[in-house]
Amino acid sequence: MRKLLVVAAGMMALGLAAPASAADMAARPYTKAPPMPAAAVYNWTGFYIGGHVGYGWGRSSNDTFSAAGVLLDTTTSKADGVFGGGQIGYNWQVSPNWLIGIEADGSVSDIKGTTTACTVTGCGSSFGKTEDFGTVRGRIGYVINNVLLYGTGGWAWSHTDTDRTITCVVAGGGICPGGPSPSPLTGAVASASNFNNGWTAGAGVEWMFAPNWTAKVEYQHLQFDNVSRDFGYPGFPAAFRHVESDSHIDTVRMGVNYIFGGASLARY
Secondary structure, eight states: OHHHHHHHHHHHHHHHHHHHHHHHSOOOOOOOOOOOOOOEEEOOOEEEEEEEEEEEEEEEEEEEEOTTOOEEEEEEEEEEEEEEEEEEEEEEEOSSSEEEEEEEEEEEEEEEEEEEEEETTEEEEEEEEEEEEEEEEEEEEEEETTEEEEEEEEEEEEEEEEEEEEEEEOOTTOOSSSSOOOOTTTTOEEEEEEEEEEEEEEEEEEEEEETTEEEEEEEEEEEEEEEEEEEOOTTOGGGOEEEEEEEEEEEEEEEEEEEOTTOSEEEO
């Protein structure tokens, strides 16, 4: 009987101790849920500077006049080549999705071409090259996060060099260029250099691929009308030629910009 009481007392003690042990266990720690990733906010406002490379192709309509002002012929010339340079500008992101800005660019160029033409007095070839060109333009665009779609337009300028070479001269009723030309003018070269004013318009897309860095692809049409060039051959005043031209250059370029100041990728 004594043993039975001892066993019963032991079992009662274990029953009372078990809830106490559970109560003494440490509470399970509380873990906060990880924060949601912040959305990127792209700020395009700021001054920027960059570089570009591209390809251009052009066409020119040329009227050639004699020293007496008589229209001798009308020709069409073509040119193409590569170019490269730099640009600077400033963007204002005037609302979450709209941007206005101004940009100036300048390029050295290898856009060139040769044209051959004949009149009743002989034949000549003209080699023309756009040495450099540039623009000052406004921009207006629509921002979609890190992508900017924009249109652009403004003033354009170019510097061109042209060499006109007399390849043969009609003499004594002969037919040029068949047979040798007896004139001392054959092979003579006259040059003209011009600074031209015009306008440009185009469009592009720009991508902010890293904080403060953007890449762009852009098309521009540059138009230059009423460009005058005079070609004089010393000792041969009758060979003087005056040329009036309307020309254009179409360009496609790729560029990279670095935006200073407040323009960057921010997260909230």
